[in-house]
Amino acid sequence: MNSSVMVWPADPRSTGVEIRRGRSLLSGVENGPDLQSHLRHHGPLPTLGLDELVGRTRGSALLGRGGAGFPFAVKLEATTKSRGKPSVVVNLAEGEPASWKDSALSMVAPHLVLDGASITAAALGAAEVHVVLPGDRSAVRLQLKAAIDERTERFSTAVADVAFVAGQAAAVVELLSGRENRPVTSWEPAAVRGLRNKPTLLSNAETFAHVALIARGVGASTTLLTIDGDSSRPLVREVRLGKPWRKVLRRDQLDGPVLLGGYHGTWAAPGALRSLTVSRDSMGAAGLALGAGIVLTGDRCPLDRAAEIATYLASESAGRCGPCVNGLPRLAAALRDAARGLGGTTEIERLAGLVERRGACAHPDGTARMARSLVTSYAFELREHQRGRCCFALGEPRKAG
């Protein structure tokens, strides 16, 4: 086996996750995840004042890597401007089952994640640091707990429920408050009023790992991707921001349907990624979202896939907000109808509009985004299905370009 590749048998029943060595976050794949190896590889834990941390994270334009892409420096400043002693929360609850990058990062470099949290907590003078672990990935929990035991700082851990919406920021604050791990309405961002009504800096694991590198003078010039197809095992790799997708994906992957950003993400038309780069700006201009860096490729009919995904997402509603409870099953049904050639796109768009911004969390919005992007990127295939033809079933999908 290639020494720069680690295969982590994430689940004994699965074929594992392939983790490829990267230039910074995943540069220590062969070294082992323990503290001694980490210190040898990355050097000692730096201490930064708050102004310096704000300045450096702004200078390297660090955006949150949980999906929303909010500027970390802005969040940091909001935390300092609100009343009360702040808390820091590392969110490792990858509710999106297709995402493996935060788990992979934690298997390879748990101390980089903890360093970032520690540096942030020290700069903020935080009262406590919480690490929220995934409920369904025991290897990640054990790895993080082992890493915490090696360190002198105090970290509290909590385990998230196995549910798609359990990783949403408001749901994580609920969990840490001793309530059910489900989203509630947050009238203000957690950075302003979060845990125990105090300012709470909650960010994703990859974001904190970038903080650890930025504090050591390395910029946030890369991003983690989970690339998964229909047959092979998921691959996690670190990619330079601005790298052309042509150099990230294989030709057959580029020319087939790609769902970017996971189940809450956007469908790219065949070949649409050929002229784009791995960056929020390049993809945003094309109406595509990088989200939490999930890239789902494959040669199956995207209409069928979208209907399956929407059906799953409808079943993962926390069941609390009326428009989501009622609207997502209807939206999923509209997508199933469209895949069978029975319905038009008007109903899909109408239902998407009825669930957007009408819930406590981003679940309805994400589901609507996925559905809308199918209508935009696969208009031709949707018309073909109405004529009783599926190009993918016929083995002659639309050519790229």
Next chain:
Amino acid sequence: MKRQLRVDWPVCKARGLCFELLPEAVSLDEWGYPIIAKEISPDLVTAAREAVRACPTLALRLVEARG
């Protein structure tokens, strides 16, 4: 100051009083949940406050409009 009505979605149980009291800014979707106008104009603020007070599940708030 521009104002808007915000719904506490997990708390809203589609009782529809907001629509009864403020049809100028609230309509109902096919399941009975409110669809709220982007902004509450100054002449509707008093009626909006009344709707907030009347909501049987306390699911409405009148807040400063956000971008």
